[in-house]
Amino acid sequence: MSSSESTASAALGLGSVLAVALCTLWLAVVGHLDLYINPRYAVFTVVLAAVAVPAAVAGLVVVARGHAHAHGDTEADAHGVHGGRPGGAGRPVRVVLGWAAALVTIGVTVAMLVLPPATLSARTAQQRSVDAATLSNATGAQGVSLLGSDAVDTSDYGVKDWAALIRQSTDTSALVGKRVELTGFVVPAGDGSFTLTRFVISCCAVDAQPVGLGVTTTGAVPDADRWVTVRGSLVANPDQSAAARIVVKASSVRQIAQPSDPYEY
Structure with missing residues (x-):
């Protein structure tokens, strides 16, 4: 040279x-x-x-x-x-x-x-298996065994926290009936349902892992990638053959703008 x-x-x-x-x-x-x-x-x-x-x-x-x-x-x-x-x-x-x-x-x-920065999308979430139980090592604010106590404050729980608790629990009866208000983006699932999804970043966007909760609604399912706030309660999954044993039965699904901090950590 x-x-x-x-x-x-x-x-x-x-x-x-x-x-x-x-x-x-x-x-x-x-x-x-x-x-x-x-x-x-x-x-x-x-x-x-x-x-x-x-x-x-x-x-x-x-x-x-x-x-x-x-x-x-x-x-x-x-x-x-x-x-x-x-x-x-x-x-x-x-x-x-x-x-x-x-x-x-x-x-x-x-x-x-x-160019404005773009966040990871529903397509990326599907490619990285958002429905797989891949967040077994994620930690919620409290242990699953404490959810039966009225003293446990779950108001700050995010999608990652609830998903981790559901996947770590062998007995989900303590979760049924819990009221939730969660924000995430939509990954359509069909049959009046979708997966409310957030990306969890350990180090950087390259290793971002999607995690989500199934949501059933009687209303129209929002388009893919739309950010929504879901209010409802945790119920047993009507589809007994599904891997996810608990889903959110939505009382309301409100479309919102993308949050300034779209990821969980």
Whole structure:
């Protein structure tokens, strides 16, 4: 690889680091960083991004100065010749791939800064098996055995909490009749029912796990991806063959705007 190609590769790598760091800081400033990572990692991520920006800029300066210093001694290499030999048939391919990578980096950076961030969708939830009992290790605010007590306050329970309690319980009789008011987005299930779904993020959006509760309603089922607030009570699932033993029998389903913080943690 020629000196010019090495310089271009180094500059592309440093430029990518700089672009990612700037995007991270921008997301933190506008309050959208929590759409991509768990809030408990936000401070650590912002600190790393703040360190990466000056480091990447310094690296780019060093690369540019080094290239300018060596340019006079490598003029022949800039024309595809080194020591009287052709630069090789692979050089044009490397140049094209380098420019393509640069354009992709710039495009992704511009898209993150200009386009509004999009949350994970009902299609993603279905692809990641929202109906599977995959949240067995999730923790609710209280243990299942305490739900029979009137002293237990379940008003702050979210979709993740109720789903975890239902899946961890071998006897769901203590859950039947519990009143709930939950918010999530719609994953249609058919027959006047849908799955009220939230994504649970452990680290970042890449590992987001969908978790949901079945909802039966006598009204119309909202469209997929619509955010709704459901009020109702927990009842035994009318479909005895279903894996989910408890569902929400909705007394009302109200469509709402997407919450500012659409994930659970």
